[in-house]
Amino acid sequence: MxxxxxxxxxxxxxxxxxxxxxxxxxxxxxxxxxxxxxxxxxxxxxxxxxxxxxxxxxxxxxxxxxxxxxxxxxxxxxxxxxxxxxxxxxxxxxxxxxxxxxxxxxxxxxxxxxxxxxxxxxxQKQNPIYRNLMNGVSYMIPFVVIGGLLIALSLAIGGEPTEKGLVIPKGSVWNHILNVGTASFTFMVPILAGFIAMSIADRPGLAPGMIGGYIAANGSFYGSEAGAGFIGGIIAGFLAGYIAKWIKSIRVPKVIQPIMPILVIPLCSSILVAAIFIFILGQPIAGMMEGLTSWLNSMQGASKIVLAIILGAMISFDMGGPVNKVAFLFGSAMIAEGNAHIMGAIAAAICIPPLGLGLATLLNKTKFTAEEREAGKAALAMGLVGITEGAIPFAARDPLRVIPSIMIGSMVGAVIAMLSGVTDHVPHGGPIVAVFQAVDNVPMFFVSIIIGMIVTALVVNVIKKPVESAE
Amino acid sequence: MNLTELVTTNLIQLQLEGKTKDEIMEEMAEMIDRSGALHDKEKYKQSLYKREMEGSTGIGFGIAIPHGKSDAVKKTCVAFGVKKSGVDWDSLDGEKAQLIFMIAVPEKHAGDEHLKILQLLSRKLMDDEFREHLLHATTKEEVMQLFDQV
Incomplete structure (x- = not known):
């Protein structure tokens, strides 16, 4: 024995x-x-x-x-x-x-x-909220990297600038690659939410979290033009996790016990999370987008600098989420009205978060985990083709420090671009639009991006705490 | 680090005079106090009795290991005494104790090294032959040699 x-x-x-x-x-x-x-x-x-x-x-x-x-x-x-x-x-x-x-x-x-x-x-003796978030982020990172890199690659090589943004001709091999990348991006928010919930409530939390995340990321569930992005995903993950944990804690007769983890807990939690998103949180999100849109429209006459500051901040705030979408759609609409300056500022702001954070990982290794330093390299590639989502792994891990840093960087970049008359005639951002000759005043476009990057990297490295050696 | 640094010759008594558990507790605590390892003998003894209350340290095999952890102790040390005729220690097996190890450990022990040695001693005491040799040692030097093996 x-x-x-x-x-x-x-x-x-x-x-x-x-x-x-x-x-x-x-x-x-x-x-x-x-x-x-x-x-x-x-x-x-x-x-x-x-x-x-x-x-x-x-x-x-x-x-x-x-x-x-x-x-x-x-x-x-x-x-x-x-x-x-x-x-x-x-x-x-x-x-x-x-x-x-x-x-x-x-x-x-x-x-x-x-x-x-x-x-x-x-x-797991550290702060539980941080730990749960961390768990979600680490599972999400591969999806961001795969999706971001494939989309970047297909746009860079197969993309053509059009009025509707960079478009990849249907039927080309790059179109397939783009679709694979998009598929990977689709999983990003559900995986984030699912593994946050799993970290809180164990296995029964996974399905409600993923479903909640999917709903959060798809505005069509609650009559919104855009989903709630990764911030919505984080909310969905915590909601699903705590709901599942709560249901788990309810005492039930022995007969029901075996089906609790596979049926009762996931089913009830999913329904609850979905209901909360569709009936309670969805309306405010859709309403906020409408409000922001009409507010931006009313700002058209305002000073260019104020507008650039607002747009830069909005683009970086949720990296592809609803606020970002509103700003982006506003810029696209302005191109159609013959004002390509707005999109010029936005195009600079779009790529600053991933580029700035990628730079930050190179400048100060002690502030980032090994995982983040790898994500930093992918973020650089994504930034070049204007995929703001490359910054999400960093922002999701440490939102209160990272989001302000990238907002400041994007604001600075947008203002410089705006003041120097940079334009962008294609609704897309990042250095790639200059390569496609959709930009006027290319040198200043790059100057604004580089200054924005440096500002982001410096700010984030100053306010971020060093990574604990335990990680 | 070695056990012989915790047990010095003046902490060895091959013929204990005490006839009862209490007398021997006093005799050996006094021995440790004289060596200068204690701040307060009475307080140290209290810690010994407190430990005995939780369960006799007479663990059988003719061994008792009264031990106290207290801030009345200056430095870790071990006193060793032999009572050939044996003394009743409320042992679990009812046997009388013949080999008495009295251990003093400061509340905030200086380092794990001392504890490590006590650990080695505890393990070594489970060796029948080692106990036999200790019981039949006639001089302090012999005892020290045996302790040197720990």
Missing amino acids: KLLAITSCPNGIAHTYMAAEKLAKAAEKMGHEMKVETQGSIGVENELTVEDIQTADGIIIAADKQVDKSRFYGKRVLEASVTDGIRKPEELIAKFERNEVPIYGKSEPDKLKTIEEVKEERT
């Missing part, structure tokens, strides 16, 4: 180790494998690993002190005093030989916990 033991005593000076020694010796004599974790004043030594526990035939807890048993759920656990461990280790082991030790947790369904969960819990 393979046995494990934990020994512990009130002072943790002597008995703990005597019991450990005796148990190990007795097991050896009786021909069993034995590993003993000691919980003494020195701390925990020879700690049992998840693998140890999984492969063990039983666990002896010889302790006169409370020992956390949750990690042994479903295992044969024998509890004894530490002196039993010293005095009669053979007897304790013999109980396993005679198969007399009951399985721990069988009569306690409330303590349902897998070893992995317990292990996870231990590493």
Whole structure:
């Protein structure tokens, strides 16, 4: 047999180790494998690993002190005093030989916990909101990178500037690549929301989170022209997660228990999240877009600088979300009315968040995780072709510091572009529109982008905290 | 670091005079106090008795390890005493204790190193032969040699 033991005593000076020694010796004599974790004043030594526990035939807890048993759920656990461990280790082991030790947790369904969960819990002592967000972001990043790079590639090589923006002719291979990239982007917000919810409520949270995220990202569910973007996704994820967790905590009759995690919790949570988005949050989002649109229209006569500041801020605020869309659509509409200056400022603002953050990761490695530094390189590529979404991984991880930084950068870039008479005749942003010769005053277009990038990178690196070494 | 740094020859008494558990507790605590390891002997003794209340430290095999962790202790040390005729220590197996290890640990111990040594000693005491040798040691030097093995 393979046995494990934990020994512990009130002072943790002597008995703990005597019991450990005796148990190990007795097991050896009786021909069993034995590993003993000691919980003494020195701390925990020879700690049992998840693998140890999984492969063990039983666990002896010889302790006169409370020992956390949750990690042994479903295992044969024998509890004894530490002196039993010293005095009669053979007897304790013999109980396993005679198969007399009951399985721990069988009569306690409330303590349902897998070893992995317990292990996870231990590493999760930081701020739970931050941790949940982090979980969502790390699963989302590949989708942003894949989608962003494929869209960037297809636009850069296969795109043609038209009145409707950069268009890739149907039937060309680049069109297929664009579609694959778009597919990846479609998953971005649902994955973010789904894994935030899963981090809060475990597996039953995943489906409600993803569904909630999908609804958040698709304004058509609640009569809005644009979805709520990644900010909506974060809201959906937390909503779904806490709702699922709450339903989980409701006590139900034993008969229903088995179907709770696969049926009851996901179904009820999904319906609730969807209802909240469609009937409660949807209207304000659609209303806000309408309000912002008419407000921008009323601003047409205002000073160019004020307009550039507002547009720059809006473009960066939610990176492809509703606020960004309103500004972008306003710029597109102005092109049609013969005013390409507005779009010129927007085109600069669009690419500054990903480019600026990409630059920031290169300038100061201590402020970004390894994952973010990789995302930074992809963000640079996305920025070149005007995909603001490249900044989302950074913004979702640390919104309160990153969003203001990119807003300042985009505002600066938009103002410079506006003042120097940069225009853009194609509803699209980033250096790529200059390559397609849709821009007037190209040198200043690049100057405005570069200054915006530098401002963003400097601001974000000043206000961001260094990444904890634990990550 | 070695056990012999925690047990010095003046902390060894091969013929304890005390006839009861209380007398021996006093005798050995006095020995530790004389070595200058304590701030306050009475307070240290209180910690010893407090530990005994939680369960006798007479763990059987003729061994008792009264131990106290207290801020009345200046530095970690171990006193070793032998009572050939044995003394009743309320041991779990009813046997009398012959080898007494009295351990003093400061509340805020200086480092894990000391605890590590006590851990090694505890483990070593589970070795029948080691105990036998200790019981039959006739000089402090012999005892020190045995401790050197820990």
